[in-house]
Amino acid sequence: MLVLKRVNKLSTADGTSTVGQVIKCKAAVAYAAREPLSFEDVLVAPPHAGEVRVKITHSSICQSDLYYLLGKDKDPIFPRIVGHEAAGIVESVGEGVTSLQPGDHVIPAWVGDCGKCFHCKQGKSNCCDVLLHNFDSGVMLSDKKTRFTTLDGKPIYHFFGISTFSQYSVMDEASCAKVNPKAPLDKICLLGCGVATGIGSAWKIAKVTPGSTVAVFGLGTIGLAVVEGCKAAGASRIIGIDIVPEKLELGKEFGLTDTINSKEISKPVQEVISEMTDGGVWYSFDCIGKSGVITSALESTQKAGGVSVILGLAADNDKVTFHPSTLLYGRTWTSGLFGGYKGKTDLPGLVEKYMDGTINLDHYITHKLPFAKINEGLELLKESKSLRCVMHYDE
Secondary structure (H helix, E strand, C coil), rough: CCCCCCCCCCCCCCCCEEEEECEEEEEEECCCCCCCCCEEEECCCCCCCCCCEEEEEEEEEEHHHHHCCCCCCCCCCCCCCCCCCEEEEEEEECCCCCCCCCEEEEEEECCCCCCCCCHHHHHCCCCHCCCCCCCCCCCCCCCCCCCCCCCCCCCCCCCCCCCCCCCCEEEEEEHHHEEECCHHHHHHHHHHHHHHHHHHHHHHCCCCCCCEEEECCCCHHHHHHHHHHHHHHHCCEEEECCCHHHHHHHHHHCCCCCCEEEECCCCCCCHHHHCCCCCCEEEEEECCCHHHHHHHHHHHHHHCCCCCCCCCCCCCCCCCCHHHHHHHHHHHHEEHHHHCCCCHHEEEEEHHHHHHHCCCCHHHHHEEEEEEHHHHHHHHHCCCCCCCCECCCCC
């Protein structure tokens, strides 16, 4: 067990206040796209003003991690520590931090939630200026520098501002949600991305109504979470679409009433759904992120009043084309990050919904591994052999 040093107030040459000491710990570093992560010692600097340093206890692996590790984003950044679905305990806080203190149990919240920026004050979406900086940047907002370095002093870049594939990580106060300390960290880490995104897309973005019909394209963790959310919202018919028979069967445990294997039909899936539902479903969800599927999901909804939600993360060069008349009669085509939830504001409530049994996190966890075996966990996800692999970060 790493023994933390007494927190002392320090000052850098440029006068920036910091607290604590540099920590050496294990991290999984991506040095290039499509290469195994390097499990190695790194240095984690103390948090600057407005930042916190978190001891990560558990993390799970999300498809979004794979997306960036495969270099599918527009401007890949390496070397980098990815990971964004985790839970942990605050180790120290920087100057001016008021909402958190050492010992707090937290979920790192990549979506950001400062409550003070232009977008937070407008209240039009859950986007925060902290998120808008972190999404395409590998450095901290306060000074445009990293808090991670190699043992020989070379910078390692951040991911979504939280970089949870490290035993310790520094993040903005706005990107850290304090939660019930009685909640098991190895379970609630799943609320850091996939499960919250799926459930929120049903509850907050689409606003699925009782008695409605639904089609869910893609039955990974996010798709199954959409199914769970639609069932809880009272949908009367939930159709799951996938090409893997095992996923279609598993989806029934989450609430699917009907299944379609799109490899086994002779006509476009939207036509099949239209025939099954008298013109289309009221709500559809793309949980794959491919242009053809996104279009099929839209066209599977009712022409007048149908709602289609895009959740999948498409490759940068994968563009969607459609005729405007597809929306003419009142279809709604929408999307959103993190299910529309704000991290610090909404994650504590989602944790309570897990604690009272409204949300079931246990059935998403198919594998558990020590952090040192992270590359095995990535391979399981690549090969569609896992939903969520939870890693424990015991030192």
